[in-house]
Amino acid sequence: AVLSTDQKQPSVWMIDTASNTVNQHIIEIGEMSGSEVEVKAGLKSGDIIAASGIHQLREGMSVRKYEKP
DSSP: OOEEOTTSOEEEEEEETTTTEEEEEEOEEEEEETTEEEEEESOOTTOOBOOSSGGGOOTTOBOOOOOOO
């Protein structure tokens, strides 16, 4: 779910659950191993981020939670 901003900074799409919209949020990353990335700063427990379709998202875009059928 980690991507790079236009300025080459690591970021995630954070979901605002009140409005169901996304905002790009700068983070600090550490160790990378395979598909896993350590987040050293910028997120806290309970934050919800988008994990799929991240390359199609745009600032303020409406999203919905995926529910398994």
